[in-house]
Amino acid sequence: MAEEQEQQSRTVTIDGTQYQLDQLSDNARQQLAHLSAADAEIRRIQAQLAMARTARQAYARALQGELPAS
16 A cells, blocks of 8 residues: 555656656656656666777777887
């Protein structure tokens, strides 16, 4: 029962307006789930990009160490 009350009192804020999840249509909740999944994928890709940038910097430093002195 506490779980049911928690579900009913859950809210989401969209563009500054607060909505209760149990009052949204099934389609709206589905779109919200897709939005959340897209946000998670963006965070994952941003982390992957940060790792690639760090690796690129390391490769550039290693290359500089391998170049003949000018």
